[in-house]
Amino acid sequence: MDNRREFLKKAGAAAIGTAVVPGLVHGQTCAGATPGDGPGRDLLMGALQAARDAGASYADARLGRYRSQSVTTRERQVIGVSEAESFGIGIRALVNGSWGFAATRDLTQASVQAAARDAARTARAAVPFQKRPVVLAPVAPVVGTWQTPVERDPLDVPVEEKVALLLEANEAALTVKGVRFVNSSLSLLREEKTLATTDGTLTAQTFYRVSPEFTATAIATGDFQSYTHEIAPRGAGWEYVTGLEMAAHAAEWASLAVEKLSARSVEPGRYDLIIDPTNLWLTIHESIGHPTELDRAMGYEANYAGTSFIAPPDRHIGRLRYGRDLMNVRADRTQPGSLARCAWDDEGVPADEWLLVEKGLFKDYQTTREQAAWIAQLTGVTRSHGCAFADSWSSVTFQRMPNVSLLPGEEAIGLDEIVGATERGIVIKNRGSWSIDHQRYNFQFSGQTFYEVRNGKITAMLRDVAYQARTPDFWNSMDLIGGPASYWMGGSSNDGKGEPPQSNAVSHGCPPARFRGVTVVNTGRQS
Amino acid sequence: VSYQPPSRTELESLARRILSFSKADGCRVGIEASWHGNTRFAAGEITTAGVATDTEITITSTVGRRRASTTTNLLDDGSLRRAAELSERIAKLSPDDPELMPELPAQRYTAVDAYGASTAGLDAEPRAEAAGRVLELPDVKAPSLLAAGFIDATARATVVATSNGLFAHHQATEAEMSTTVRTPDGTGSGWASAGAREWSDIAPTTLGTRAARKALASRNPTPVEPGQYTVILEPHAVADLIRIMSSLSFDARQADEGRSPFSKKDGGNRIGEKVVDDRVTISSDPADPDLRARPFDAEGLPIDRTVWIENGVLKNLAYSRFWAQKQRKQPVVRAGPLGRAQTWNLKMAGGTKSIDDLVAGTARGILVTHFFYIRVLEPRTVLLTGLTRDGTFLVEDGKVSRPIKNLRWNESPLFMLNKIEDLGRAERTSAGIVLPAIKARDFTFTSVSDAV
Numbered sequence: 013m014d015n016r017r018e019f020l021k022k023a024g025a026a027a028i029g030t031a032v033v034p035g036l037v038h039g040q041t042c043a044g045a046t047p048g049d050g051p052g053r054d055l056l057m058g059a060l061q062a063a064r065d066a067g068a069s070y071a072d073a074r075l076g077r078y079r080s081q082s083v084t085t086r087e088r089q090v091i092g093v094s095e096a097e098s099f100g101i102g103i104r105a106l107v108n109g110s111w112g113f114a115a116t117r118d119l120t121q122a123s124v125q126a127a128a129r130d131a132a133r134t135a136r137a138a139v140p141f142q143k144r145p146v147v148l149a150p151v152a153p154v155v156g157t158w159q160t161p162v163e164r165d166p167l168d169v170p171v172e173e174k175v176a177l178l179l180e181a182n183e184a185a186l187t188v189k190g191v192r193f194v195n196s197s198l199s200l201l202r203e204e205k206t207l208a209t210t211d212g213t214l215t216a217q218t219f220y221r222v223s224p225e226f227t228a229t230a231i232a233t234g235d236f237q238s239y240t241h242e243i244a245p246r247g248a249g250w251e252y253v254t255g256l257e258m259a260a261h262a263a264e265w266a267s268l269a270v271e272k273l274s275a276r277s278v279e280p281g282r283y284d285l286i287i288d289p290t291n292l293w294l295t296i297h298e299s300i301g302h303p304t305e306l307d308r309a310m311g312y313e314a315n316y317a318g319t320s321f322i323a324p325p326d327r328h329i330g331r332l333r334y335g336r337d338l339m340n341v342r343a344d345r346t347q348p349g350s351l352a353r354c355a356w357d358d359e360g361v362p363a364d365e366w367l368l369v370e371k372g373l374f375k376d377y378q379t380t381r382e383q384a385a386w387i388a389q390l391t392g393v394t395r396s397h398g399c400a401f402a403d404s405w406s407s408v409t410f411q412r413m414p415n416v417s418l419l420p421g422e423e424a425i426g427l428d429e430i431v432g433a434t435e436r437g438i439v440i441k442n443r444g445s446w447s448i449d450h451q452r453y454n455f456q457f458s459g460q461t462f463y464e465v466r467n468g469k470i471t472a473m474l475r476d477v478a479y480q481a482r483t484p485d486f487w488n489s490m491d492l493i494g495g496p497a498s499y500w501m502g503g504s505s506n507d508g509k510g511e512p513p514q515s516n517a518v519s520h521g522c523p524p525a526r527f528r529g530v531t532v533v534n535t536g537r538q539s
Numbered sequence: 540v541s542y543q544p545p546s547r548t549e550l551e552s553l554a555r556r557i558l559s560f561s562k563a564d565g566c567r568v569g570i571e572a573s574w575h576g577n578t579r580f581a582a583g584e585i586t587t588a589g590v591a592t593d594t595e596i597t598i599t600s601t602v603g604r605r606r607a608s609t610t611t612n613l614l615d616d617g618s619l620r621r622a623a624e625l626s627e628r629i630a631k632l633s634p635d636d637p638e639l640m641p642e643l644p645a646q647r648y649t650a651v652d653a654y655g656a657s658t659a660g661l662d663a664e665p666r667a668e669a670a671g672r673v674l675e676l677p678d679v680k681a682p683s684l685l686a687a688g689f690i691d692a693t694a695r696a697t698v699v700a701t702s703n704g705l706f707a708h709h710q711a712t713e714a715e716m717s718t719t720v721r722t723p724d725g726t727g728s729g730w731a732s733a734g735a736r737e738w739s740d741i742a743p744t745t746l747g748t749r750a751a752r753k754a755l756a757s758r759n760p761t762p763v764e765p766g767q768y769t770v771i772l773e774p775h776a777v778a779d780l781i782r783i784m785s786s787l788s789f790d791a792r793q794a795d796e797g798r799s800p801f802s803k804k805d806g807g808n809r810i811g812e813k814v815v816d817d818r819v820t821i822s823s824d825p826a827d828p829d830l831r832a833r834p835f836d837a838e839g840l841p842i843d844r845t846v847w848i849e850n851g852v853l854k855n856l857a858y859s860r861f862w863a864q865k866q867r868k869q870p871v872v873r874a875g876p877l878g879r880a881q882t883w884n885l886k887m888a889g890g891t892k893s894i895d896d897l898v899a900g901t902a903r904g905i906l907v908t909h910f911f912y913i914r915v916l917e918p919r920t921v922l923l924t925g926l927t928r929d930g931t932f933l934v935e936d937g938k939v940s941r942p943i944k945n946l947r948w949n950e951s952p953l954f955m956l957n958k959i960e961d962l963g964r965a966e967r968t969s970a971g972i973v974l975p976a977i978k979a980r981d982f983t984f985t986s987v988s989d990a991v
Binding site for chain 2: 096142171229314315478
């Protein structure tokens with residue numbers, strides 16, 4: 013591709029009038045009310061036709077417009093306010109069973125069609141090194157629009173209001189004696205995505221995601237301790253951010269940083285762990301979410317994110333005992349407020365919900381259209397579970413994690429009741445440091461606050477705690493879980509996978525749970 | 540077909556045009572025009588391949604003591620005007636920034652040629668052919684090994700321009716290829732990787748052969764008891780640790796504020812103190828022919844040679860312009876990565892020995908190919924946790940005696956750099972990073988991993 017020529021065409025003032033699709037660049041949205049209308053549709057259709065003409069048996073084109081805003085503060089000042097916008101198109105072409113992809117920010121018909129041909133040419137280059145041609149699971153064509161339900165568009169809220177909300181929280185934290193530093197921030201995203209496929213699908217979706225963060229640091233002579241409150245990022249509007257009442261809670265959060273300075277360093281050993289949902293969601297993400305990705309199990313991520321201990325599928329589906337009977341894990345892209353919620357995935361497959369683990373037994377993986385057939389004979393499921401996602405118009409679609417959640421038990425108990433039923437243990441809250449091996453066996457997770465439990469009561473705050481376990485042993489040691497009222501949904505807006513790395517936003521809900529006899533290490537070494 | 544970024548003249552005229560739209564007291568324009576081409580292979584075949592071009596403009600406006608920035612990839616005048624106006628509007632809405640530094644005037648930069656034509660020409664066909672060279676390698680095919688990997692080529696032009704007359708321009712390429720080769724029974728895995736400015740400096744078959752041999756040699760590993768071991772870390776494993784250490788701890792403000800291992804107990808930082816073994820010298824230098832890094836940061840501040848640690852003594856920490864002024868020092872730009880472009884500029888001096896030499900001089904130890912999933916446990920000491928991966932071996936009596944199961948470790952690179960036994964030859968692990976293999980004693984492994 014001769015991008016230089018394109019650039020000149022776009023950057024040269026003389027060509028500006030004709031270079032931009034009228035009504036598309038400055039229009040309010042690309043994912044408008046009716047996906048069948050407008051210049052965006054013409055571009056998408058032009059791309060699909062060009063891919064077909066270049067020999068593609070299937071193609072999809074994704075027009076994406078991403079607008080994000082971030083406000084970052086420390087103590088009594090704003091460190092940065094920034095807003096970013098990115099707009100472009102990505103085209104995927106399947107030629108003789110091989111994939112090719114091309115993306116451009118240049119939204120002229122000529123450039124978009126050239127990209128489509130590039131995608132087809134790239135696919136053709138891969139054909140000599142193909143072992144089994146890609147076969148896509150069937151999907152009914154759909155035309156429709158969807159939007160994350162929000163009361164107030166977070167991008168439209170004035171910056172003053174955002175700055176005030178954060179600085180108020182910082183101010184409240186700084187009233188706590190011993191607290192020297194406070195960092196808080198807001199990341200807000202509006203993502204408009206229009207997908208067209210040669211199967212006849214045309215969908216337009218608008219996603220909102222908000223992610224507030226808060227950390228306080230307390231300093232003592234020769235020591236410092238930080239406390240990061242676990243604020244879940246959500247697929248929601250501004251009303252979620254104000255509903256957190258950060259300023260009202262900031263002093264209480266900041267005082268935990270001070271309390272950590274004098275907390276007792278943990279004695280390493282085996283403990284019963286009572287893990288709060290604010291910590292357990294990430295353990296679910298790493299030790300259940302990732303190993304149940306079918307591309308990992310099949311070796312597609314071997315060079316980077318790794319493979320999975322749940323492989324090969326035929327030896328594990330319906331056979332692997334993940335945990336005891338009380339363990340049920342659901343995957344979905346439907347939970348209200350969740351980060352992975354959508355109406356259709358990036359292949360036009362409707363949002364699904366299904367069980368990965370049922371009564372402790374491993375049942376199914378996460379799939380895309382390409383992957384469904386690989387295990388259809390084992391699961392009886394011939395359609396895709398709708399896990400195709402690309403993080404930008406410039407990124408290729410591949411299998412990404414939906415929301416993966418541990419379902420609560422039937423008994424109406426919560427963290428307090430689990431503490432009450434435990435003789436000797438540690439309560440762990442919020443995410444700290446986390447690390448897991450490339451097959452998702454050996455993990456070590458930390459938290460933000462830790463409490464010693466003796467004879468059914470919390471007796472002291474601990475520090476320097478990390479728990480280390482082997483995934484199947486850990487989940488099989490879970491013997492007590494909270495009820496529906498104790499369910500809480502955490503999440504990550506930055507889950508990395510793939511080469512080049514892509515970021516995925518995903519939520520994980522769970523109740524508090526107890527795990528018996530887990531190894532605890534001390535992270536406070538000094539030399 | 541070869542990608543050519545927009546020329547310096549074209550970018551300069553674009554930057555000037557954007558600056559002319561600014562009504563702010565000060566304005567800075569950053570431009571990054573990029574091309575990415577990549578090919579993935581796995582399970583013995585090419586799985587995905589793609590190409591993307593983009594041009595991203597960042598406009599930073601200063602109004603009084605207020606500042607904000609906007610980023611857009613819409614290049615028509617109307618969109619650029621709107622982006623400039625938006626950054627001014629957000630700046631006006633923001634509170635005063637007491638740490639705000641005025642935009643820089645014209646600066647002088649070291650000229651660095653970091654653009655490799657062979658990388659900019661790495662289109663879909665030659666990438667597929669390179670993947671094929673690993674997939675079809677006799678070392679891989681004959682024993683039915685499964686090869687996965689990634690080939691990535693990037694070409695970019697970067698510009699920083701300010702309303703005070705600064706103009707900085709740099710173009711660079713980065714090529715990278717890595718491959719993981721696994722045995723069909725899933726008991727062995729080997730990895731090899733190389734990165735350079737020029738694709739022609741990367742040898743796919745060498746990488747494939749190395750990964751395949753490691754895969755076969757690492758079959759059916761058995762565990763060793765966790766504990767403290769002498770380790771021989773190959774350069775990529777060293778890079779995994781040193782990059783994190785430099786990001787976390789080479790900052791003056793963090794140190795001065797009591798939040799770093801280089802904080803003095805009674806305030807201030809430890810510049811001038813001996814912090815690690817005498818043999819450790821770590822530096823950044825854009826003009827170093829081994830590094831060829833960008834000679835300016837996102838503000839247009841020149842990057843010159845900086846020695847971070849010399850013969851074990853902490854010589855420099857990064858100073859932002861504000862912190863430098865406050866502490867009456869010169870600003871020092873960090874080693875990387877700079878902005879969105881993940882470019883590094885880091886070199887650690889090595890010795891003369893090969894990995895084999897290091898193994899031959901070791902009575903008992905563990906040879907590590909690379910690490911995975913490294914996370915910070917304790918920022919006060921840069922205590923990290925992570926795992927070994929894709930080729931971990933026991934060394935006994937100067938020889939690799941057997942493959943061992945992967946291990947989780949909890950260790951600080953700072954502790955490790957105080958326990959050095961020997962250094963290998965320094966080599967480039969990726970564009971902008973050169974490091975040696977390190978042999979160090981008492982590296983702490985805490986548990987066994989069943990992952991292969």
